[in-house]
Amino acid sequence: MSYLPVKQLLQTEPGQTVTVKGWVRTKRESKNAVFVAINDGSTIHTIQAVAEAGFLPDETLRLITTGACVAITGELVPSQGAGQAVEVKITEVHIYGPADPEKYPLQPKRHSLEFLREIAHLRPRTNTFSAILRIRHALAFAVHKYYNDNGFYYLNTPIITASDAEGAGEMFRVSTLDPINPPRTEDGKVDYSQDFFGRETNLTVSGQLEGELGALALGKIYTFGPTFRAENSNTTRHLAEFWMIEPEMAFFELEDNMNLAEDFVKSVIRYALEHCADDLAFLENRLKEEEKTKKKEEQSEMTLIEKLRFVVDNDFERLTYTDAVEILRNSKPAKKGQFQYEVGWGIDLQSEHERYLVEKHFKKPVILTNYPRAIKSFYMKQDESTTAPGPTVRAMDVLFPGIGEIIGGSQREDDLEKLTTRMAEVGIEEEAIWWYLDTRRFGSAPHSGFGLGFERLVLFVTGMSNIRDVIPFPRAPKSAEF
Ligand code: 4AD
Ligand code: MG
Numbered sequence: 276m277s278y279l280p281v282k283q284l285l286q287t288e289p290g291q292t293v294t295v296k297g298w299v300r301t302k303r304e305s306k307n308a309v310f311v312a313i314n315d316g317s318t319i320h321t322i323q324a325v326a327e328a329g330f331l332p333d334e335t336l337r338l339i340t341t342g343a344c345v346a347i348t349g350e351l352v353p354s355q356g357a358g359q360a361v362e363v364k365i366t367e368v369h370i371y372g373p374a375d376p377e378k379y380p381l382q383p384k385r386h387s388l389e390f391l392r393e394i395a396h397l398r399p400r401t402n403t404f405s406a407i408l409r410i411r412h413a414l415a416f417a418v419h420k421y422y423n424d425n426g427f428y429y430l431n432t433p434i435i436t437a438s439d440a441e442g443a444g445e446m447f448r449v450s451t452l453d454p455i456n457p458p459r460t461e462d463g464k465v466d467y468s469q470d471f472f473g474r475e476t477n478l479t480v481s482g483q484l485e486g487e488l489g490a491l492a493l494g495k496i497y498t499f500g501p502t503f504r505a506e507n508s509n510t511t512r513h514l515a516e517f518w519m520i521e522p523e524m525a526f527f528e529l530e531d532n533m534n535l536a537e538d539f540v541k542s543v544i545r546y547a548l549e550h551c552a553d554d555l556a557f558l559e560n561r562l563k564e565e566e567k568t569k570k571k572e573e574q575s576e577m578t579l580i581e582k583l584r585f586v587v588d589n590d591f592e593r594l595t596y597t598d599a600v601e602i603l604r605n606s607k608p609a610k611k612g613q614f615q616y617e618v619g620w621g622i623d624l625q626s627e628h629e630r631y632l633v634e635k636h637f638k639k640p641v642i643l644t645n646y647p648r649a650i651k652s653f654y655m656k657q658d659e660s661t662t663a664p665g666p667t668v669r670a671m672d673v674l675f676p677g678i679g680e681i682i683g684g685s686q687r688e689d690d691l692e693k694l695t696t697r698m699a700e701v702g703i704e705e706e707a708i709w710w711y712l713d714t715r716r717f718g719s720a721p722h723s724g725f726g727l728g729f730e731r732l733v734l735f736v737t738g739m740s741n742i743r744d745v746i747p748f749p750r751a752p753k754s755a756e757f
Contacts, residue, residue, distance in 0.1 A: 280317035342374030417546035432482030446477035478503035516750035523724035684725020
């Protein structure tokens, strides 16, 4: 007797006695037989177990309900039914854990994603979420594989940090001080010298600054870890806790950075196409059903897999922010006739602008470069000569259809004086990141990097529309159940 995951059982030659362990998806009774579909998470598919009517004791039959956990032993035989090669002819059933059908929230029907978000602790047991989680795993593996294959070292940057890498002030404080009555100095300020680390600390918003230290020692590094943002953005694209992949490369200039970003995303999407075919096909069908409920003009022209292939097989469009603004200024979005936010050089592009460029104008992923200095972070390399109306930096954002910004990055300012001058302009004290400035003081080098929001990638690959549905335990404003 052997115990195999369902994924392997479905490819096993009939004729042997096997045991399958998993959760009951459905039970169907006919006049002559009872059919039980079991899934164990190893695949999107279920294996069917069959017993002749009257074979199973009534009490056992009663406990085989959707959600119950069982071990079923029997002979693996060729299946009579369509859609599966083999099934298990039941000789023995063990119930590990029943699931009272009166109380178990997941029933064999389509539940809304909103409802499933309320029972996030059970939703991994659904087809949709187990498919998403397997794809998420495959993409994470593909990320490590890509960088390992290309000579990058995996660098673990700190979660608790005293710096604000993006300079945007959107941090979660980490403190052991009494939050209501913290100790104060004579001038009434909170006395952080009494805090655990002896200073103000927070959860990291990005591992980039430490990543730069790594690149200027190891050459090419990448981080892949959780990052935290206390921005109160209640959107379908933002999480308070998300995972970011941040490669950082010595001697890379903006152009090399763009080439790497494009090759990297294509490579991990290709990996998912090659290794997650069943799960992608399942999600594609799910989307097709959803599309049918939409108006004709709102239906997507491509299926999920066609969309992924398209991205992998075509060059991304590359243009400057300045050129993009020109395009947007001369565009009339079909539906409303104008953008909600007016377009002019210097504005921070809104998601309606980004989506217009990607989905309507170019109809492919776009890399925008050379943004106005005023709307980007202090560490970006300043452009020497530019024809733009104002100062620009060597920034790049990669924009994806249906997602908007999926990657943000830049060449870094490697000139100490330019960097400190810019820091003074935006109010960042040198003492706060003295260690970062040391990289420019000693053996500075041109270098570049970027950050890919992992959940935005999973969102794109799975075709889901809410970022809270592509992370097992979403953290967003007013939502952290456990
Ligand atoms: O553009 P961002 O803020 O860039 C950085 O943090 C840089 N330090 C990266 C670097 O150059 N090493 O964030 C990078 C990416 C975004 O493009 C987006 O995909 C994702 O991180 N992201 C979020 N994803 C989910 N929820 C949020 N609140 C996110 N904020 C950013
Ligand atoms: Mg950004």
